[in-house]
Amino acid sequence: MMALLKRHRTLCLALFLGFFLDYPALAAWNFDSVRPSEVPWRNSGKETLVFSNAMLLEQPRELMAANLLAGFFHPLIFWMAGTILAGGLLVRLVLCKKARKRTQELSQLWEDCRHSQEDLQRSNQKLKTLIQSAPTAVIALDREGNVDSWNPAAAKMLGWLEEEVLGRPLPIVPAEGQARHQRILESLQNGNVLRGEVVQPLRKDGSRFIASLSVSPLLDESGQVNGSMAVLMDITRQKLAEETLRASEERYRDLFENAKDMIYTRDLEGKLTSVNKEMERITGYTREELIGMNILEIVAPEHRPVVEQFIRDSNAEASQVTREAELITKDGRRVPVQANVRVICRDGKPVEVEAICRDLSEQKQMQAQLWQAQKMEAVGRLAGGVAHDFNNLLNVIGGYSEMLLDEAGKGSTLRHYAEEIRKAADQAASVTRQLLAFSHKQVLQPRVLDLTGLVTDLSKMLRRLIGEDVQLSTVLQPALGLVKADPSQLEQVIMNLAVNSRDAMPQGGRLTIETANVELDEEYTRLHPPCQPGPYVLLAVSDTGAGMNARTRAHIFEPFFTTKPLGKGTGLGLSMVYGIVKQSGGYISVYSEPGHGTTFKIYLPRVEATGEFLQERQAVASLPRGSETVLVVEDEPAVRELAREFLESSGYQVLDAEGGPAALELVKQYPSPIHVLLTDVIMPKMSGKELVGEVMKLLPKTKILYMSGYTDDIIADHGILEAGTYFLQKPFTRDALASKVRKVLEG
Ligand SMILES: Nc1ncnc2c1ncn2[C@@H]1O[C@H](COP(=O)(O)OP(=O)(O)OP(=O)(O)O)[C@@H](O)[C@H]1O
Ligand SMILES: [Mg+2]
Incomplete structure (x- = not known):
């Protein structure tokens, strides 16, 4: 081995040097493929380590391959001697420079990053300060819904301090709001945002208020919802103001809608823009029909020019007018109205017109x-x-x-x-x-009487009067109240009405006489002046005849008004009826339409039964008789004779005279008492009153009974005789005479 190393010493040196020398160069070369995000910055600040770590941790395989390749080529390079080495050194130099530049860029990047981290920290701090000093309550909840943060405004608004609520479930949700709270939390889990929900949170002291709630989910780095942030604003005042406004608007709407007058608004051209219920009721059109309609369409033709003029004027300048006009309803009726019209201006310019119209029909x-x-x-x-x-x-x-x-x-x-x-x-x-x-100037002899009895007694005679073609029906109330009136005058009233009805039914028909107890209320009497409210007895006479038009109706009670041909009617019948009813304290009204017959209604004041009435009722049962002495003074022989006959047949002793002087002679000579003096009022030589004066001097106990065909101020100043004076209307019946004489004797 050593021998081998020795033999190849140069080669080994070259391998060793090449490997070490070229390592950084190759690393720099490879550096381009290393992304900054993949570098574990936090572990080191040194560039060599950066490289080595990068090379070792991130690129080991590539580096190894590169180094092996380098190791393989270096012997060759050495082999090719120093020139190539020099070239290699040059390349390395270049590569080293590039590496340094990259390093600088990376450190700059790291620096930037550090700055942004600081910025982030600063803005976090700022945000925290902002939330802490925010005037509205800001509350953060964690994933479980427990309080994570609670700013001072929340503490102030809700009463709990941060430390009392941190890590606990939100205490402000009232019992009935729990379900909704859960729903909101679930919705937040799905990433939904909630804005301006109106809630009623609880305060620590148990009180409630109205708040607007906005909540958004909070996300972690991976984008998962891990809590929520809520902003709560107290809107109690705003709600209260809204409520007040709503109530006041409601009040005004109610005033508008349910006013007893018609109210409408229209645009400047006359087109209706809003109407109230009364307007619908009176015109008969629905709101939908009225809106968009021109006001002129419901104004009577003769009043249109005035309204048109106002429509034109209302464009010019603001004004207010009160006018009377007639409206035409949907079914063609005319309704007189008084309109108070006002032009409404905005910014000095007329924008619309409002009107309040009062129905004047009743008035x-x-x-x-x-x-x-x-x-x-x-x-x-x-x-x-x-x-x-x-x-x-x-x-x-x-x-x-x-x-x-x-x-x-x-x-x-x-x-x-x-x-x-x-x-x-x-x-x-x-x-x-x-x-x-x-003219209510008759001498009336009123007494308390029952109209049912009077009509019953009269009906036989009425049947004869109206003829066979007209049927008579009577609808009489059995327990009818009593009235105080002159019976013969009331008979006159009924007969006049019956004759008129007969004349109105030449082809026949039905005449109905009805009696009833009625109460006239304020509502009725207000519309029928001068009627007074109270209990009355109604006497109604109706027929199925020709009826009357409005023109005739307006004049029927006037004396001499007649539609009958000359010689047929004098036009005094109804005026007499009117006078008698008036003088008896009653009222008369007529309901009639051409072709629909006529009804006359007479209301006589109801009175209580008096002793006089009850006595009279008994007396009717049997004709009163007597044996007293009666002196009859009458210038008309036929009448005098009739009176004598009537009285004698009722058992009386009768003396008679054709005038005052003869009567006085008789009084002076007659030995026995004279109980009653029955005298005519107007006589040629001495009036009834003068005679009475003389007789009273001689026979003060004698009772006086006047008789006359018509009235005179000698008898009565105000139409009705003074108390204690008796009067008999001529012509009289036997019954009338007998009852009256009896009454005088007993009075
Ligand atoms: N029941 C009725 N139906 C239709 N018209 C009537 C009726 N009663 C009265 N009239 C009208 O009123 C008018 C006046 O009546 P009123 O009784 O005063 O006079 P008259 O009947 O014409 O004459 P008179 O009664 O003096 O003979 C009548 O001419 C008639 O036109
Ligand atoms: Mg008549």
């Missing part, structure tokens, strides 16, 4: 009713005044025609003239009587 109806009542009152006063004056004149005409009759010989032309004058005066007196009835 107009009330106005019309009131106007009608006032008109009737005025006409009544006028008619009453005229009738009163005419009555006086007719008295004179009647009186002098009587005298003429007395003077004129039987069969003479003069007598005939006088008779005609007297007839005409009687007829005229009948007209004035009706006029006086209309």
